[in-house]
Amino acid sequence: MADPTIQTFCCHRPNTTDSPVNFLMEFHSDLYNTVCVASSLLGIAGAIYQILPRRISSTSNRSFGFSVRGRQIIVWLAVADLMAAMGVFVRSILWIYYKQLVPAFSNELSSVIFCAVSSAWIQFFYTATWFWTLCYALHVRLTLKAQRESTVLYHITAWISPALLTSMGLLILYVPDANCHNINTLSGALTHILPNYCATLLPMFVIMIANPALYCCSTQDVKKNVFLRLGQITQKERSTVDGLKLKFIVTTLTFYMCWLPNLICGVLLWSLWIDLPKTAVIILWYIMAVMNPLQALLNSMVYRRWSEGIEQIYFPCLSRSNPDFISSYSHRNSADPIDLSEDENTSLLQSHDERLPTNRMSINGSSMYT
Secondary structure (H helix, E strand, O other): OOOHHHHHOOOOOOOOOOOHHHHHHHHHOHHHHHHHHHHHHHHHHHHHHHHOOEEEOOOOOOOOOOOHHHHHHHHHHHHHHHHHHHHHHHHHHHHHHOHHHOOOOOOOHHHHHHHHHHHHHHHHHHHHHHHHHHHHHHHHHHHHOOOOOOHHHHHHHHHHHHHHHHHHHHHHHHOOOOOHHHOOOHHHHHHHOHHHHHHHHHHHHHHHHHHHHHHHHHHHHHHHHHHHHHOOOOHHHHHHHHHHHHHHHHHHHHHHHHHHHHHHHHHHHHHOOOOOOHHHHHHHHHHHHHHHHHHHHHHHHHOOOOOOOOEEEOOHHHHOOOHHHHHHHHHHHOOOHHHHHHOOOOHHHOOOOOOOOOOOEEEOOOEEEO
């Protein structure tokens, strides 16, 4: 899981047996790590499913917009999810079977390094998933506004920002001797431990606010574009708008389900440390152990097309020998410029077979806007 507390767990053991941080030893329990293994396997499966190449079903009677840039964002989101879930899986398996790698059992430098490096790996890629979800929400907004986008800027935001945040937070925590458990002063905690919490939780909080705001603005843009185009909103258009709104809500709720426990846990630790409800915190850790890796599986459900028979997984090496696939592929690639421009839209939003009557822009074939 991506939580600053488990990164603190990587520090050398405290000098005293009655240290208030001893309850962190729950992280080394076999039960906790078994939960992490199970949820990370589900996350790996969901991420792989999302990464697999897609094609539009030839059984569909309509031409559905297939987002090039939107699909790329979703794939990179799944790649980051996959790397993070694999990190959780490997770390948990090793902690179950090789206790000498657990800082609670071994105070050797090798256990500290393994814990710190694996935690940094997981933290970096999960932070990248947060930024990719932000890029996706921004992509939806810019698509509806018919504004230009920069793929390079998306990659800079989604990879460089997590690298800077993760490295800064962990360097302050571990340098010079990874003895964060032996900090006994408030000023020491504020200067060595708090920055890592801020580097983790503040971006999460900002994205929790930014994504719903972007989706809310996108919903208003949909309504505005439909009204300006048609001069009225019929039941058909209202149904399309409601479908898009539902997808925005589900996407936002999925992100909150996966990461709100981390935010609550961080707030509890810093606001109630003197009289910490340890049972509640441990319950939150188990919830995070389930929901953080499960994000990849949930994303594979949320970001896919919801209509049946439209999107199909295919393997190019197998499909090349299929004449029907070659024919359909050639037909799609011989489309006119307008059809190609329709492909430059958002793949989250495909949910209806009916489309709004315009030939300018489509949002995944579910509706079209100017």
